[in-house]
Amino acid sequence: MGVSDAGAQIRDRILDAAAACMAAGGFADSRLITSIARIAGLSRPTLYKHGGSIDEIKAALLRRETERFFEVVRASIAGARWTTDDVVDVLVTIVDHARRHELLQAALRDSPEIVLPWFTTRADVVIAMAKAHVGPVLTEAIAAGEMPAVDVDVLVDVLTRVVLSLVFTAGTVDADDPDAVRGYLRAVASMWTGATAPNPA
Incomplete structure (x- = not known):
């Protein structure tokens, strides 16, 4: 091992x-x-050497969990068709997973000043x-003719912002009401899946 x-x-x-x-x-x-040092079986100097400060450890953990979250997203997208029902199902799965994520919810409860910027003012990451x-x-799905030739970057940007909004910010939609979330997401998804070019005058 190198x-x-x-x-x-470590x-x-x-x-x-x-x-x-x-x-x-124990987030706060x-x-x-x-x-952390006790559970990891490390001395504090070793922990600081490989993990950094507590804020650096928290940031690294949030990044790792976000990466793992996107593995769930990829799995939910695989095999989905470009229909309103499938798009809504994918988005509901993503929102529900985030809102039930034990570590994320603990972080929001105990250290919102660290977590919220990651998903709001620093959402570009x-x-x-x-x-x-x-x-x-999505690019592969377009190439296979499974969905229309939309601008993938714009689509992912918009839908990611919709999900982040539902998970992290207050709004007119009751994000704790699955029916309300589904209805809202259906309206959003319909704008994409049901969009057609205007008829010529």
Whole structure:
């Protein structure tokens, strides 16, 4: 095993330990760094060397969980057809997964000042990740004739913003009411899947 592989394994141990601590309600605990080191089986100097400060560990954990979240997104998109029902089902799955994500909800509860910027004022990072993960899947679907030749970047950008809005911001839609969310998403999806060129005058 190389040095870089060993370092990566240590970082994974740190993030796994951080996830366990934070999900258990320790996201804002002043002794969090000690708890992470104990669960990871590392000394504090080793933890700082490979994980950085507590804020750096939290940021790295959020990035890792976001990457894993997009794996769920990719799986939900695979095989979906370009119909309003399928698009709505995919979006509902994504929103529901995010709203039920134990670590994310713990982070929002205990450290919103760290989490919310990641998905609001710094949402460009998440949108870029969405394009990287989802864009190729949609491009392949277009090439296979399974969906119309839409602008993939624009589509992913818009739908990512819709999902982020439902998960992280208050609005006119009751995001805790699945029927309300489904109705709203159906209206949004219909704008894309049902769009047709205007008839010539």
